[in-house]
Every structure is written in structure tokens, then in C-alpha cells.
Amino acid sequence: MVYSSRGAAEVYYRKEPFLHSSSLVSMNPSQTGHSRSCLIAILTDIQFWIPFAVLLVGIVLLKFVV
Amino acid sequence: MSITPAETLTDRSRQQTLQRLGIFCGFAAALWLAGAEAPTKLVTVSVSPLVISFMMVFGAFVSRWSLPALLSGTRDTVSDARHVPHLILWGVMAGCLWAIGNTLTIFAVRDIGLSLAFPLWNANSLVGVLWGILLFKELHGASWFRKLGVIGGAVVIFIGALFISAASTSQAGHGNALRGVLAACGASLMFGSMYIPYRKAYITGMNPLTFLTFFTLGEIVTVTFIATAFLGGVGPFAHQLSLDRHILFWPFLGGFMWVIGDLFQNYATKYVGISRAIPLSNTNQLWGLLWAVFVFSELRGLTGNIYLQVVGGSLLMAAGAVSIACSSASAKEYVSWQEAAQREARLYNISPSYVVARMQGCDSEAQSSPRSSFGRRSGIDLLIITVATCIFVALGAMVRIPVMEIHFVWLAVLTLAMLLALVAGAIALWRVTGFN
Secondary structure, rough: OOOOOOHHOOOHOOOOOOOOOOOOOOOOHHHHHHHHHHHHHHHHOOHHHHHHHHHHHHHHHHHHOO | OOOHHHHOOHHHHHHHHHHHHHHHHHOOOHHHHHHOOOOHHHHOOOOOOHHHHHHHHHHHHHHHHHHHHHHHHHHHHHHHHHHHHHHHHHHHHHHHHHHHHHHHHHHHHHOOHHHHHHHHHHOOHHHHHHHHHHHHHHOOOHHHHHHHHHHHHEEEEEEEHHHHHHHHOOOOOOHHHHHHHHHHHHHHHHHHHHHHHHHHHHOOOOOOHHHHHHHHHHHHHHHHHHHHHHHHHHHHHHHHHHOOOOOOOOHHHHHOOOOHHHHHHHHHHHHHHHHHHHHHHOOOHHHHHHHHHHHOOOOOOOOOOOOOHHHHHHHHHHHHHHHHHHHOHHHHHHHHHHHHHHHHHHHHHOOOOHHHHHHHOOOOOOOOHHHHHOOOOHHHHHHHHHHHHHHHHHHHHOOOOOOOOOOOHHHHHHHHHHHOOOOOOOOHHHHHHHOO
């Protein structure tokens, strides 16, 4: 997509408007729907839960060291 | 500066330009992050560290809202956030992580002393390297030579930090050792994991100026909550601020300067990834040592052994930084980055043209260039800049300059070095990316 060769890029760009079947988010024209999609995407993103868990560990640790 | 994706994709020379820019930003970040600590040295030990921490964050908050307003206008911030609204939450979370980590460092220093605590939380670079490899496919596809350059460089910088810390401080801890070690390790985990949201934002293409705007929200709210809770409520906290009003300017100024370092750090993270950016910016300890030795006359009258440790540690840190700087991402590694970005675009349904263009430091076609918007400030921008200036002036009017030995020649030399890095960095970022 970003830094690949031209050929790969052209294939990639033919996928516009970029809604893959594997996408966890559905298109919704309304702003509320878009916000909900965003929230669902965040909650289903494992990468979100890692720093979130780290944050919880930090809060617990803070209570311990005080 | 609108370019078509097809033009950017094959542009290897642009990738190399961005690499060089990112490396330079990493070094500039180290210089400014160290310089930001200098004003806090003017604060006496009798002031609560929570007050100092709060004022630094307040300075950072004011700076982060006024600098974007000055550079590209809040309109661009709003427009950028609309493209990737999910990153607002990520930005706030990164700010919370920083605030918790920073508070843990205060307790770590209290319990085990700076000499032990600092190297422990400085291991955040190793945590960051790990997250970069595991979550964002950094160093995937890179040759063994490059992997060794980056990971080895990070380890060498960490060892250098151990030497310098052991030599530069000898304060004995008076608290609970286990509690102090846990606090320092916790801080390391917070500061290392804070880069997950950073990298998340930048492989998606968000402008660092936008990200930092939301970062400060999480930061100021968490720090205010912590300071209020630890100092016994809003009343006692306000009373403490009032008592210390004569020194509030110094940590505020430190926070303001710290943002410039952090901005450079964010641009470095964007263009070279967290596995390279964090170790590079962690060389701030080296610059901090120069401030301590030459400006504040610290480390005088010590044994030759200690000086040897300082020199050895400094050389190790410099060698580690050079190793990382020379291990730029190869074309294969860029493809791995691309896959990580692809995942973000799919999951969050982001326009590919936005991701492609912004990741390469260009404007998406739908968005106006900061160059074109430069000079077009809204009323809100002017209001933010005016309020920031008023806060600066008000705190400056109350300040008292402490009586302490400062070498002004060295102060001027290091300040000049910082300003040169700032001007060179700003010009390079402006010319290459338009601050994207």
C-alpha cells in the first residue's frame, strides 16, 4: 500500500473505496453510525487492550507504592 | 503538497529522506528533552514533586494547544481528527500512561534514589522495541545486520545509561527498596507502552501536532486528579500552588520546552518507528549530563573512577545512537510497515489515500496543506495564542530567580545548540513534510 512496488500498489488501489470483506467495520453514512463503528473497531482491536491493561497495572501499582 | 499515491509508492529516495529526517528528529528530541529538565533544577527541593509534575504538564498542555494553533491552525487539527476519530481515544490513553508513569518515577526516586531508578525506567526503550516488533512489524524483513544495529544499539544505550546514572548520582534511598524497584519498573512499562498509541497514530497517518493535542488532555486530567488526590483535595492543592507561586514558572517553562522535544520525538516515531525513535531520544541523558556538568557545576571533586564511568557511559550511549542511526529501514521493512498500516486502514475503515499520503509526510488530497493554511488563523487560534501568552506573562511576573551558580557561557552554548536544532528541524520538517 504505502511503500510497495508500483504493481502491487496498483492492485491495492483498485480495491477502492477500501471496504474489504474482512473489515470489521461497516459503512454507515450517519455520524452516529460512524462513531459506533469506530467504537466497535476499537473494542475489537487487540492492540487497544494491551496499553489499556498496562494502564490498569499502573493504577494498581500506584495504589501500592503510595 | 498533494501527490498521487502512485507517485509516492515507488519513491525510494523519499523513504530515505524521511528516514534521515526521522533520525535527525530523534537526536533533536534528545537535545530538547534534556534542555527541558534544566528549568526544573532552579526549583528547590522543598517544593512537592507533585506540584512540579503538575506545572510541567500544565506547561506542556499550554504549549501543545498553542503550538499547533500557531503552526497550522486548529482547523487542521479538527480536520485531521475527523479522518481518524478513533485516534482521539488513543491519544488520551497515551497521555494517561505518561501521567501514571511520571508519578511512579517520583515514588521510585523517593524509595531507591535516582541512580537506581533512572536506568530502570530508561529500559522503556527495550519495552518499546519489543512492542514495535510484536505489534507493528518493525524490523520484520530487515537484514540481521540492521536488526543487530537497532536492538544492539538500544541495549548499548541502556548500558551507557546505567553507567552514567551510577556515576552522576549517589543519593541513597530512604524508603522501601522493593516498592521503589516496582515503581521504576512500572514507569518503564508505562513509558514503553505509551508508544503503542504513538505508533498506532502514525502508521495511520495522523499529524503529530493533532495527536499531541489529545495526548495533553489525558495527561492534564490524570495529573490533576493524581495531584489533588495525593495532596489531600482541591483546597490543599490550590493552597500548595499558591505557596509555591514564585517558582511555578520554572517547571511551566520546562513543560513548554519539553513539548518541542516531544514533538521531535513524535516525528521520529512517525518516520523511523518506535524501535529506533525511543533509543535515540533516550540519549537525552547524555545532553542532561552536559547541562549538569557545565552549566550547573555538578559532579565536581569526584574520583577518577567516577569520571571514567561518566566518559565510558557517554561513549556507549553515543555508539548505540550511531548504530541505530546507521540502521535505516530497508525496502523490505517498509513493506512490513505497510502491512501494519493496511491492518489499521481495514479495521478502522480509513481512506487509503489519506493513509498513504500522510504516512509519507504529505497531505491527503482532501485536505489543505499547512503551507496553504499558514497565515490563515481563525479567531479560536488567536484566542488560544493570546491566553497562552497571558499565562506565560503572569507566571513570569511572579517568578523569583534563585541564587545558584550558573555558568552563563555554557548556558548560551547549549541554548544555541538547541535553537540550531530547532531551526534546522523546523525547516527540514516544513520543506519535506509541511509538518505532516
